[in-house]
Amino acid sequence: MNKHIDILEKTLGYKFKNEKLIIEALTHKSYKQPYDNERLEFLGDAVLDLIVGEYLFNKFPQSDEGKLSKIRASLVNESGFDMLARSINLGEYIYLSNAEENNGGRDKASLLSNAFEAIIGAIYLESGLKVVEKIAISIIEKNHKDISLDSLFKDFKTTLQELTQARFGQIPDYQVIASRGPDHKKEFEVAVIIEEKEYARAMGKSKKIAQQEAAKMAVEMLKEK
């Protein structure tokens, strides 16, 4: 039984003028209606890219576009949107088939992330960029207390540590597998080990960057499980 949409609207601080639009945004394609949330997701994805891009553009006036792209990529991705979706309990409102429900659909990162994008797309369509920007930034800022390159990098290692402590009672171990290239252009390959099993490997221009990338991949793998 789905929670009533009113409650979601209160959480968002936004009341839809057209109720059909929020229902479409919440409808997973498994629900077999003449509509689903995929078109709104397509739109919302671009809306979020612009909102987050402009936010970072203004917040970091000294950062070059490479750095801005990196920070955005760390916020604008499935596991990032999954987190935002969970923070507004979006899973409780999604319409999906019984099969998908029994398959844990309400708790899947991909479903949650897509529904979040669709909700943003729906608000944009109805009320434009300025309105949806306020709502999205407020949700993002509540979930990322400190948006900076360092803190977002720290986030993945911290997130992974929290996950592994809760699930395995252990912290992850990072091992440098290899370093390649001349001194001024070295690349490091790092593996994340949890309970003596390798979960992910990544390359990076520093050990720190490679660790963060590997941590990110491990977080995504653990969340899928």
Add this chain to the structure above:
Amino acid sequence: MNKHIDILEKTLGYKFKNEKLIIEALTHKSYKQPYDNERLEFLGDAVLDLIVGEYLFNKFPQSDEGKLSKIRASLVNESGFDMLARSINLGEYIYLSNAEENNGGRDKASLLSNAFEAIIGAIYLESGLKVVEKIAISIIEKNHKDISLDSLFKDFKTTLQELTQARFGQIPDYQVIASRGPDHKKEFEVAVIIEEKEYARAMGKSKKIAQQEAAKMAVEMLKEK
């Protein structure tokens, strides 16, 4: 000697309030100023993604998000923006180093595409989405007379044929290299041959799709030369 910015503003149908902003948007990093157009390009890239995404969302109310993404990808890419940039003679206004100038910089697809994104980013920053949307859509519609999945697919083969006729006095030849997979899920690999030399190969769910993809790659290769 750069053409005067007034003329570009006339072509765009937009007068910048802040002249510094259009100068920044036109400044390639080789010009060695305290500013260049890369941050504005970062912003403009997201602005164009949203503008084109919303345009297609409204234009094709029956198309699913896979189809919309495909059409957008065929418009929103370096060679697409290069074409738009050329249609407003953007190359004549770009500030760049002598070395880059002598290296044909004004005529490079990457420089032109980036400057185009930066100009869009600059107008967005100054006047918001609605204003820049009108300008961008007008340029896009002038350059793509018929925006549809078929016509955009046709575009690459037509473009390649025009290019090869002008350059080699020949039309390209498409050869099916292989087909793989069961009947209901076949994939085709197609090569483009020009003057008995293979230029590109691509896979696709139909011969037509693979040909178009290969034609696109060949067009990009020929334009780089």
